[in-house]
Structures are given as structure tokens and as C-alpha cells.
Amino acid sequence: MNVWPLQFRKIGENDLLFSDDSGSFFRSDDLFLDRYIQGALTHEDAEFLAYNGQAFETDGDFAFSGFASRWAKRINTAGDLSYFILVPTLRCNLMCDYCQVSRAAENASGFDWDRDTLEQVINLLDKQKANQVKVEFQGGEPLLRLDLLDAIRNFCRSRFEAAEFVVCTNLQTVSEEAWQFLEAPDTHVSTSFDGTSKFHLKQRTKTTTVQRQFEANLDVALTRLGVDRVSALPTIDPSDCPDPAAVIHAFAARSLTSIYLRRINYQGFARKKYGFDSALVDWRQYYRRFIAALIEYNTTADVPMEEYYLTHILRRILQSGHNNHVDLRNPNWLGKDLLVIDFNGQLYPTDEARMVSRIGKIDLSIGSLEDGIDANRVATLNSNVSNFDDPDCVHCAYKAYCGLDPIDDLSRYGRVDLPRHQTDHCKSHLDLFDYAFSLLYSADPTVQKSLAIWIGVPNYNPKIAPRTL
């Protein structure tokens, strides 16, 4: 019998998690590790490994092709360009704490697409091979340029077989015209809501009048568009964060069922001032407290709730094909399936790349509407997008579920070749995976109830997380 190479990592007090490149995993102990290293696996060990799809008899037999299939299904293939993040204006009618760099004053000039730009964007969309498209309008506040949104949406609807639109808006000032635009069934709204009125006011709206205006509009959005077409994302400052239960109830009160907790992402100076490592430790503690509150909430809730990224992590552990998040996929191809078009016609591989470039520390643009996509820059960015041959990741038990985030590395460290364990992306994901596995192996029925909801099954079957013990 041949055993596929196993990586391992300590989980819990005495146990080890073993995993292979196809993402199959199990929990065992030091004794198993000794037998594995010494080539002294017992008959029971062999049976277990075969059962768990981690061994084969001969090259090309069914266990071999089963493994190959699972391995292959986890690979993110570079798809056709079909996701566009468009920034028709950088102007905004709000001034949130963490956003100074990615906005311009509401009345400023020179921060919008002009007629030529709009035409170039439409030409670019028209050239695509894909027969479907997803367009996300970012800003600034995109609703300040409803005319541009309308032009793009009309074009996409007639050009593509399927088209979907997301308007990322602060919902501060929404005209009746804008509501009518948002009401279309192919259009979604994504807004920021920092968890509770108090924190939203502190971090974003600043005055109660403006805060009331926002909350009223959020309620209108939920009523007129329906909860399925509205998402609200809280940005959390780990050094001053809202009570998890209060956030959960604020979301539940609005029938929202998914919370995507975003750790505040300071850029430039603020990043140094707040001290990143201590922030990460605070964040971990907060995140765990939050999930614990969520689990408790789900034990009795009629309509259960998820934390979006934890659901994503759990599904990436157990299933293949979850490549829809640009922070976590492998290889994380840049400038292939997703393109950002800024207010000035500059092109970027991700929205994060656009933000980082705005600070002026590093230029991550990959071309412009004028000159097209710069293939050399794209190739350079893509030289280090997979963890298959990263010298640290190859030893990591979470390699099959993880991925690299070169844009984050560049934005924080100005380089992509740091030892993995020194990067924020690696540290925070190691921790997330540790936490996710502690949940998967939990015997607590309340944890299992939430897991079932997040994984998408009626009941949690503990055999999904096997153990030799």
C-alpha cells in the first residue's frame, strides 16, 4: 500500500491533525505519527487510511484516481474575465474614519468618469468572451452617478446572457430615482453597517441625524428590495469593538442572516500607529467570542445566522470548488477573472490593489483603459500566486484549504517572498483554520447544530471529521 504524503499540526492538547494535498484529513496522536515516520503502520492504520482515501494500491487504481480527482477539483483555474468592479466616481457624501484615501469630497471635480471613459468601459465589456457578467459598483459613493450606473447596466443586460449587479453604497442619501434603480431583480445592495447604531455613528455617520437617515434607508432597502438582495457588512475595530450579542441582535432584528465581520484595515500611517500584532491578538479573541455568541444564538433562533468568512473556511475544508473569494483561493490568479476599473481609467487586479495604490506606496495597477492591460505586469503579479511550491506552505496541514494573498503581502510588506509565518495573511488564516477544526471536532451539540447550518446539511454527522482514535 502507498500512503499519500501527510502533513500534520498539533490541535487540542494531545492530538494531531493530519492532512494530504487532496484535503482529506483526520485526527490522531503522536503514536500514529511515530508509526508513520518509521514506516511501521499497522494493519488497522492501513485500513483507516484506505477508508479515508489517503492510500492506494497501484498507480492508476480507483483509489488513485479518486485522490487525483479530489486534488484537481480544489484547483482554482483561471477563468474568463467576467467580474468587474467599477468605480464611476471617487466622490462621497460621508467621511468614515478608515476611508480618507479612497474618497474625494462630494463637490470635488475631476474624480468621475467622463463620457470618453464610459465609452471605453463599455467597449471593454463588449470585448469579453464570457456570456455572463457580474458588475460591482464601488466608490466613492456610486449612487452619486446614477446616470453612469444606468448606462452600464443597460449595456450589460443587452450584451450578456446573464448579468448581475451589486451597488456598494453607504445608503446615506437615496433619491426616489435611485430606489427605483435598486429595485430591479438583477441588482443587489451591499452596504456597511458597523454592527450597532452606536458604533456606526462613532465610526461613520458622526451625528445622530445622519445616523437616523442611514438606518431609515437601510430599513427601506430591506422592505423594498427584500432581505435576499441586501447585505450589510460590519467593520470592526479590535481595540474598541461592539458586544457580539448586540451585533447579532441588530442584524436579526432586520432579518439579515449573514454577518461578514471585517477587521478594520488601516492603511499607511494608521497601520503603524495602531500596532498590527496586538490588533491581531485582540481580533482573534473578539472573533472567537463572536462565534461563540452566534452558536448560542443559533441554538434557539427560528432563523439561524452565519459569519460569512467562517462558513467559507468550513466549506473550503470539507468541499471543493469554493473559489469565489479573492482573499482565499489557490492559485489566486490576478488580473484574470476579475478586473477593477478606477475613476481615472486605471486598471487593478483587486479592489485592495486599488486602495494600496492610492496611498502611493506601491503601484499595483495593471494598465489603463487607454493602453489596455499590461501583460508584463500581470505576469509579474502572477509569479507567486500559488501555495503549491511555497517553501513554508508545502509543510502546512492547511495547504489544501488555504491560498496566497500576494496583494495583501505587497500592501503590508512591499514584497511577496517573506517567510509565510511572518505574514498577516498566514497568521490570521492559521488561526482561523485551527479554530475551524476545533469546531469540526467538537462534541458539543450546540456547536454541531451551527456547523450543520453553516455547512448546509440538515444535521451534523461527526464522521465528516474522522479520527483514528
Place this chain on the structure above:
Amino acid sequence: MIDLQLKVDPFPIVEPLVIRLQTVQASRFPAASENDAMLVYHDENIADFDVGGFSLRVHTTDAQSLDGDVVLVTPGRNTLHRLIRASSRHNTLLITEQCDQKCIMCSQPPKKHHTDLFDYFLQAVLLAPAQTTIGLSGGEPLLHKARLFEFLEKAQSARPDIRFHILTNGQHFDKRDRTSLSALNMRSILWGVPIYAANAAAHDQIVVKAGAHKTLQKNLAILGTCGAVLELRTVLLNSNVLHLEDLANHITKHQSFASVWAIMQLENIGYARMNWDREFYDSSFSFVDVAKAIDLATGRGMETLLYNFPLCSVPSEYRRFCVASISDWKQKYLSTCDGCSLRSTCTGFFEWYSENKGFKGIVAQ
């Protein structure tokens, strides 16, 4: 029950004849081909079709329901076969009645004799309505695989819009078939292959063939590496209900390239009728083992479906896995179902289902 065969008056032919019946002038089927037969006369009991100047009299009470049907008329027989019913999603061509397995729940027990009808089936496919899915079944169709591959190649090149659903026991592939398989448009063929347990002995006992499980594993891998779209099918039996969870594990590990796993309730016909008392597992009484299997397979990302399960026999949280899978022509409901709010989405029962030997928990919802 819908009739798949209709009585006809004697018709002067020496070769079997495939024709498409048309009941309305300028219908959606262009009456250009010589295989089209127009309705010229009908009353409550008969319908006369013009077949190249001869009149074919069909005994039917509903002539209009035959519009677009592709039928086979055989010399010396007084029945015609409705090969493809234009109004149905459930059309299956019976390739052969021969088989090398003797599954204890077989609904179509094997026979020795084989008549090769591929040429007529090809004609029928060419006349089928656009975008139809056509089932190919048996017996074991792959026992005649050279002819089958030839048929598929010709059918696909003439009618790329047609999709096929081939039911095979998966015993008859070998590496050399890769060439034939790769020549086909594999995206428009769904291969339905039964697997009853991860445990080889349990599987072999159910299909009554020693070594079948081993061959099956090898051949599923061949299908997988050829890019086949695969539907794994598991009939629920007393013999395998306790193996179901292990099978879920096995499939997600070794056949994760499958598109869907169907767990199926028993159809009481053929051998299954004989073995009913021994093998029928009343899932309305206990669903635990099926549930565990669904939870494991779905959790690992394998789409899992329940075929032939009446909705009320399944706990409400698992009903979303149920598919109305029973073909229209052999589907029925019970008197209990009258007034049930789930009836329109419920698969119901097989025509030959017998209530007193069946599910104990059929209750209108």
C-alpha cells in the same frame, strides 16, 4: 397510467417502420420528412394517419395526445410502440434485455434473446423534439457497446441538441473504450451507474455477480478520467441500509468526480416484487441511516438526491433532497393523497405499488 403501446390494424410493411405522428397542420414539427404521418381522420376510438399513401389505423381515444410522437410499427404485429412521446420528459429506449447481473431488485429481469434495434432507434432520435433527453436502458446496453458507441456518435453528430441518459451496470468498460468515449460529446451524456455498498461482498450479493464490485470500481475510474457526467444510483434495501453511511464516505473519497448520488426507493416490479418482503426498507418508519448518509455526502459537497421517496415518508428537513422521479406513465397517487398540500411536488407511487405491503407512514400534509 399512460399507454406506451397502442393497438393498430394490420399494416402492409415488410420492414419495421419509424414514423412521427402529426395531428395538427403546420404543427411545431415540419412535415417535410418521409417519416411524417399526418392525421387524416379520427373519432372517439380511432385515428387514421397517412403513411406514404397508406392509412395506418391507431386505436386511441385521444388522437391529439399523439402529436409529435415517434413510433415504431413492426410487420405482422398489431401494436405500435411509442418510442418517443413528444409531451413527456420520460422517454427511454430499451437497448437490450440481456444482462450479466441478476440484481435482486431488478425491475426489468434479463432475458436471453436480443434483437438489434439500433438503426430504428437512430431514426427515432433524429425525429425527436428539440432538446429532448432520451434514456437508454436495458438489460445492460453496454453488452452491445460497439453498436451503442456507433449509435451515439451518429446521433450526436446529427442531433447535437439531444441529451442521453444511459443506465449501465458499469461492468463492461475497459481502457480501450477511452477512444470511443472521447469521440463522444461527454457533456451531453449522463451515465447512471448503480453502486450498492462500499463493502464488496455486500455489493456483489445484491447484484448476484462475484467480482462485480471490483470491476465497477475500476470502470468508474475509467468513466471519471474520460470526463463522464456521472449519476451514481443506490437502491435502498434491507441488504444495504446499514452500509449507506460507509457508501457515502466511499463515494465522496473515490468517486468525487460524480455529479450526483441518487438514493432510490424500491420499485415493486420484476425481481423486486419477488423479493419485496425481504428487501423493502420502510424509510417512513426509520430514516436515520439515510439521513446520516445524506449529511455526510452533502457535507462533503456531493449533490445527493432521493428518487421515488413520497414526500411524507421523509422527515421535513430532508424533503428538499426529494425529486419527483417516477416517470409520468407509471406514476400514481393514493386516496390519502387527495387534498395533500404537497401533492404537486411529490413523486407519488409506482403504478404497481401495493399499499398494504408498503410504507406505514403515508399521511396527507
